[in-house]
Amino acid sequence: MSLTVLYFAWLRERIGESEERVETSAATVADLVAELREREPRYALAFSDMRAVRVAVDQELADLAAPLAGAREVAFFPPMTGG
Amino acid sequence: MSVRVQAEDFDLGAELAALRAGRTDIGALVSFTGLVRDVTAGAGAISALELEHYPAMTLRALGAIEAEAAARWPLRASLIIHRHGLLHPGDQIMMVATASESRAAAFAAAEFLMDYLKSRAPFWKKETRPDGAHWVAARDEDEAALAAWDR
Numbered sequence: 753m754s755l756t757v758l759y760f761a762w763l764r765e766r767i768g769e770s771e772e773r774v775e776t777s778a779a780t781v782a783d784l785v786a787e788l789r790e791r792e793p794r795y796a797l798a799f800s801d802m803r804a805v806r807v808a809v810d811q812e813l814a815d816l817a818a819p820l821a822g823a824r825e826v827a828f829f830p831p832m833t834g835g
Numbered sequence: 836m837s838v839r840v841q842a843e844d845f846d847l848g849a850e851l852a853a854l855r856a857g858r859t860d861i862g863a864l865v866s867f868t869g870l871v872r873d874v875t876a877g878a879g880a881i882s883a884l885e886l887e888h889y890p891a892m893t894l895r896a897l898g899a900i901e902a903e904a905a906a907r908w909p910l911r912a913s914l915i916i917h918r919h920g921l922l923h924p925g926d927q928i929m930m931v932a933t934a935s936e937s938r939a940a941a942f943a944a945a946e947f948l949m950d951y952l953k954s955r956a957p958f959w960k961k962e963t964r965p966d967g968a969h970w971v972a973a974r975d976e977d978e979a980a981l982a983a984w985d986r
Contacts, residue, residue: 758889760889760959761959764887808889808957811889811891811895825891831954831972832955832959832973833958833959833972834952834953834958835929835956
C-alpha cells in the first residue's frame with residue numbers, strides 16, 4: 753500500500769522532510785517504524801527513542817501497535833506543546 | 836461553540852463581545868489568554884517563538900476537545916483561537932473563552948480546555964534564545980494535569 757508519512761518539529765528536522773509517500777506492506781505503525789529505520793541513518797536517529805515520539809493515523813492519535821490496514825496518512829511528532 | 840486556527844492576531848475584547856452578543860442567558864464568561872513570554876527558567880531571554888502545527892489534525896483535535904468540554908459542563912458558548920507561525924514576546928498565542936449560566940462551570944471548562952490544549956492539540960513550539968533555537972519539551976506536569984480530569 754501507499755501511505756503519506758508526515759514528520760513534525762524535530763522529527764522533521766532530523767529526517768529532513770516534512771512529507772513523503774511510502775510504499776509499504778507494514779501491518780502496524782511499529783512495523784512501519786522498523787522499515788523506515790532500516791532505510792537510512794537519519795531515520796534510525798529520528799526513531800532511536802520511541803518514548804519521545806507520538807503518532808497519529810489518519811489524524812487521530814494512535815500507538816505503535818495501531819494497524820495500518822486502510823490507513824492513508826501516518827504522522828510522527830514529539831509530544832505536543834499547545835496552549 | 837467555535838474553533839479557529841490562524842496566523843493573524845486576534846482582538847480579545849471583540850471576540851468576547853461577539854461571543855455574548857444578543858445573549859441574555861449567560862451569567863458567567865471566563866477567558867484565558869496565552870502570551871509569549873521572554874523568559875524561560877534558567878535558559879536566558881527568548882527573542883522569538885515559532886509555532887508549527889499539523890493543519891489536517893488541528894481543527895479536528897480542537898473540535899473534539901471543545902465537544903468534550905461541552906459534554907461535561909452546561910456551556911452556553913465557547914471559543915478556542917490558536918495561532919501558528921512566528922511570534923514574539925508579548926504576542927498573544929491563543930485564547931479560550933467559556934460561557935455558562937454561572938461561574939463554576941465556566942471556570943472549570945476553561946481550565947479543562949487549557950489542560951487538553953497543552954498536551955493534545957498538535958502544536959509544537961520552538962524558542963529562539965541566546966544559545967540558539969530549541970524545541971520546547973512537553974512537561975510532565977501537563978500530562979499529569981490531563982490525567983487528573985479522568986479521575
